[in-house]
Amino acid sequence: MNKQKRTEIFTRLRAENPNPETELEYNSPFELLLAVALSAQATDVSVNKATRKLFPVANTPQAILQLGEDGLKDYIKTIGLFNSKAKNAIKMCQMLVELHDGEVPQQRKLLEALPGVGRKTANVVLNTAFKQPVMAVDTHIFRVSNRTKIAPGKNVDEVEDKLMRFVPKEFLMDAHHWLILHGRYTCVARKPKCGSCIIEDLCEFKDKTEV
Structure with missing residues (x-):
């Protein structure tokens, strides 16, 4: 896919949704961090x-530490893998309090050092809470990037690398949200x-549907 096509794709996605946002509900960087960590293999x-x-x-x-692991479980028991997520959340909160004065760090390396926080979660927090132009590749973005040929890759790291290189800079801040919502x-x-897709004519997917 050439640069002109990519630019047109993101121009259309921006026109349809000028201010895309995560569908997770949050009011602070910590709320977002915890919500994203809880959302692994679960729906928003x-x-x-x-x-x-x-x-x-x-x-x-x-406050989460005061609740304790069992107290936290009572609130998140409807979410998949809630036992391990509660355990990680308590450990994460302990590290935030002990190492970062209860604040969420704004560096990927420090975020990824927290229990239950991988590269994708770190990138979501950096992009959404701290407005850094990074790309969190989940299953939706991986699928869209490969189907459309915007940034095809064999794994999430390859797709992330290509998106960071190929997405025009003016769209990079919001590209994560546009792609995840599109997927x-x-x-x-x-x-x-495909029949109701605003970028169908630009997409290079071979097995298009008429829906």
Whole structure:
């Protein structure tokens, strides 16, 4: 795919949604960090349902530690893998309090050192909370990047590297949100809705549908 096509793709995505945002509900960097960590292998809807009850009670590392692991489990037990997520969340909060005065660090290396925080989670926080032009590649973005040929790659690291190189700079800050929303609602896994896709004519996917 050439630069002109990529520019037009992101121009259209921006025109349709000028100010894209994550669908996770949060009011601080810590709330976002915890919500993203909880969302691994779970839906944003299920995480929001849990955090709507949790955050009014505990929305800082100190408050989560006061809840304790069992107390936290009561709030997140409807989310998949809640046992391991609660354990990691408590460890993460301990590190935030002990090493960062309860604040969320703004460097990827420091974020990735936190229990339960991988590269994708770190990138989401850096991009969404701290407005850094980085790319968090999840299953939706991986699929869209490969199908459209915007940034094809064999693994998430390869796709991330190509997106960082190929997405025009003016779109880089919001590209993560546009691609994830496009994958979630239009370029869906089983049968993409090519017939109602605003970039269908630019997409290089060979097996397009008429839906």
